[in-house]
Amino acid sequence: MRKVNIYFIGTAGSGKTHLVAAFSEWLDFHQIDHVTVNLDPGSENMPYSPDVDVRERFTLEDIMLNYGVGPNGAQILGADLLGAEIDEIKEEIDEYDVPYVLIDTPGQMELFTLRRSSEIVINVLGKDSMAVFLFDPVISKQPDGFVSVTFLMASSIFRLRIPHVPVLSKCDLLGERELERIERWSEPDFLYSELGTGVERDLFHVIREAGLLQKPIPVSAKEGYGMEDIYDRIQEIFYGGEDMNRILY
Numbered sequence: 001m002r003k004v005n006i007y008f009i010g011t012a013g014s015g016k017t018h019l020v021a022a023f024s025e026w027l028d029f030h031q032i033d034h035v036t037v038n039l040d041p042g043s044e045n046m047p048y049s050p051d052v053d054v055r056e057r058f059t060l061e062d063i064m065l066n067y068g069v070g071p072n073g074a075q076i077l078g079a080d081l082l083g084a085e086i087d088e089i090k091e092e093i094d095e096y097d098v099p100y101v102l103i104d105t106p107g108q109m110e111l112f113t114l115r116r117s118s119e120i121v122i123n124v125l126g127k128d129s130m131a132v133f134l135f136d137p138v139i140s141k142q143p144d145g146f147v148s149v150t151f152l153m154a155s156s157i158f159r160l161r162i163p164h165v166p167v168l169s170k171c172d173l174l175g176e177r178e179l180e181r182i183e184r185w186s187e188p189d190f191l192y193s194e195l196g197t198g199v200e201r202d203l204f205h206v207i208r209e210a211g212l213l214q215k216p217i218p219v220s221a222k223e224g225y226g227m228e229d230i231y232d233r234i235q236e237i238f239y240g241g242e243d244m245n246r247i248l249y
């Protein structure tokens with residue numbers, strides 16, 4: 001069966017793990033087969049039980065003990081170990097004959113997006129891959145924060161070279177007017193008018209020219225909304241006949 005790998009990527013605490021749980025529940029409810037994979041060796045108190053879990057191979061604590069490093073060193077080593085173990089993780093995933101693989105990535109996004117092991121992971125797990133990229137609402141509710149997160153998404157697209165679907169996570173934390181304002185920032189003129197001068201405006205031109213100014217899908221893992229919209233985007237990307245080379249998000 002064709003397997004689509006969906007990587008959940010975003011800054012620390014943006015809600016990746018809870019969104020994997022909520023999206024998995026939504027798929028269950030609609031009887032759509034899938035498997036959940038946790039690639040974060042430091043994950044604690046998870047809201048779902050991953051079907052495949054890197055923590056069965058190593059945890060951040062194991063790494064700190066075995067290599068005599070602190071928490072930051074352990075995260076970096078963990079990211080590199082992931083590349084070394086990914087063939088075996090793939091074998092575990094392949095035991096499930098399902099169309100969708102939901103992949104929860106390490107807490108700090110740069111551990112996944114900027115390290116070479118992520119290229120290895122994506123290559124090994126397969127070319128039918130995409131990312132759900134989370135915009136944290138606490139950061140994204142200021143225009144300069146929104147632009148900054150858009151740049152983080154750009155770096156992730158640039159490194160991973162797979163389609164990215166931007167979502168605005170934890171929308172239950174935003175008031176109606178705050179949400180409307182963020183949604184309007186995908187209109188270039190509106191965002192431009194809200195930005196300061198100088199470098200903010202220069203960077204704005206870069207993201208607009210690159211076609212990165214997108215309206216993120218509003219979602220809430222807590223209240224369970226937005227899941228259908230994510231599913232629809234996945235369908236469009238993989239089954240909608242769009243040219244994969246042309247889609248970056």
Ligand SMILES: Nc1nc2c(ncn2[C@@H]2O[C@H](COP(=O)(O)OP(=O)(O)O)[C@@H](O)[C@H]2O)c(=O)[nH]1
Pocket residue numbers: 010011012013014015016017018019107169170171172173219220221222223
């Ligand atoms: N209100 C609210 N909080 C959320 C939501 N999703 C996640 N959180 C909270 O945000 C924090 C970080 O979430 P987590 O999924 O662990 O983020 P990760 O580091 O990106 O995996 C946790 O305290 C969650 O309870 C949501 O949809 N709504």
Ligand SMILES: [Mg+2]
Pocket residue numbers: 016017018040043104105106107
């Ligand atoms: Mg997490």
